[in-house]
Amino acid sequence: YAFDALEPYIDTPTMKIHHDKHHATYVANINKATEGKDEVPILDLMANALEATPVRNSGGGHYNHAFFWELMAPHDKASKTKPSSKLMAMIDKSFGSFDEMKAKFEAQAAPGAVFGSGWVWVCVNLAGDELKIVGTPNQDNPLMKGVADEVMLPILGLDVWEHAYYLKYQNRRPEYVSNWWNVVNWDKVNENFDYVVANHVGVNVKG
């Protein structure tokens, strides 16, 4: 989608800078860090990312942002999507209801929960039978061994680094988070869910 596609929930300048500058820098840096080595899909670098700081920061940054862009869509498209019945069943089982899941997610995204820069995720556990919500710092993600209590497989994620929302929302992170639901593409989230439950590995991303 175009840089202005997620207006008014995420503004055009943010999308442009977030993609062309922030994400691009992570890509450049992970390429620099892996120069001369065999080409490996970014997903495969995630498991052991904590062993090498550039992989953790720049590799994580690349995976997280590539994952993030794919799960959003312009509101007129996103608003027609919803969690599949299989996903809803697991949401109800894990959180009680969709609204309770949303509330738990927003609490995890609040400034007092993720203390600085980081991400909030809805994940499937490795066994594929439960959903969990987890916050991770900086460019960590739950695919990385040692980051969360156990390795988990993200199906939905939100960037809460200040660069993700500052131009439009300044310090008003809760407003950014509640507006973001308007551009979540549940078709893609459903696809992520089906994939990780069937394969017990993380979703592949482009690039």
Add this chain to the structure above:
Amino acid sequence: MALSKKIVIDSTLRAAANVRSSNLPYDILKAASARLSSAPSGGKHMLPDLPYDYAALEPAISAETMTLHHSKHHNTYVTNLNVALEKLDSAVSAGDVSAIIGLEGALKFNGGGHLNHTLFWENLSSDSELKEGPLKAAIEERFGGIDGMKSVVSAKTVAVQGSGWGWLALDPTTGKLEVATRANQDPLQATTGLIPLLGIDVWEHAYYVDYRNVRPDYVNAIWNVINWDVVEQRLLGAQK
């Protein structure tokens, strides 16, 4: 036990608390309030006024950034610190150790945020001149010169992953100047023992309006608005 503690009150502080508060230094007033109230944490903290106008540090830092940074971000840390301290007071009064420990994150984050930003505003000024004196001498001895110091501090500060701070500090155990960084709002002295002399905020909110993602440009520019007098006062205070 609590009852007997309340009866034994320092008479000088009791007298001090009866003087009009505008005549009392803030820290005496707080100590007096703590003694006389059931607030062992000493009562409410306040957002300090800036020593200059919001536009004073332009073009290095815009008035828009200063306004948001001071009246929104720092103010929120103060508000939430007060909330956390109220909870701490209740937990202490109830003897609830688990609740006391549970407040650790909120205290470090909001207390650190308040401490860090208070130090930060004070070490900025439109009047920025490093004169001959003990600070300049110490920098030259430790780093070979002012440019050498700026180079080390800038490099480490720019390299902070995510949110955090860069500091020029004094190691009180060695008497030497050191350069340190901290993540999030972790306060320097409480977590490392180093005494903060000069702080640079590299949370994105500190520079995003003016510099977008280009943190190095912000760090380069901020050297133009450092209040070297305050940094030197801190050095001298730390050396006592």
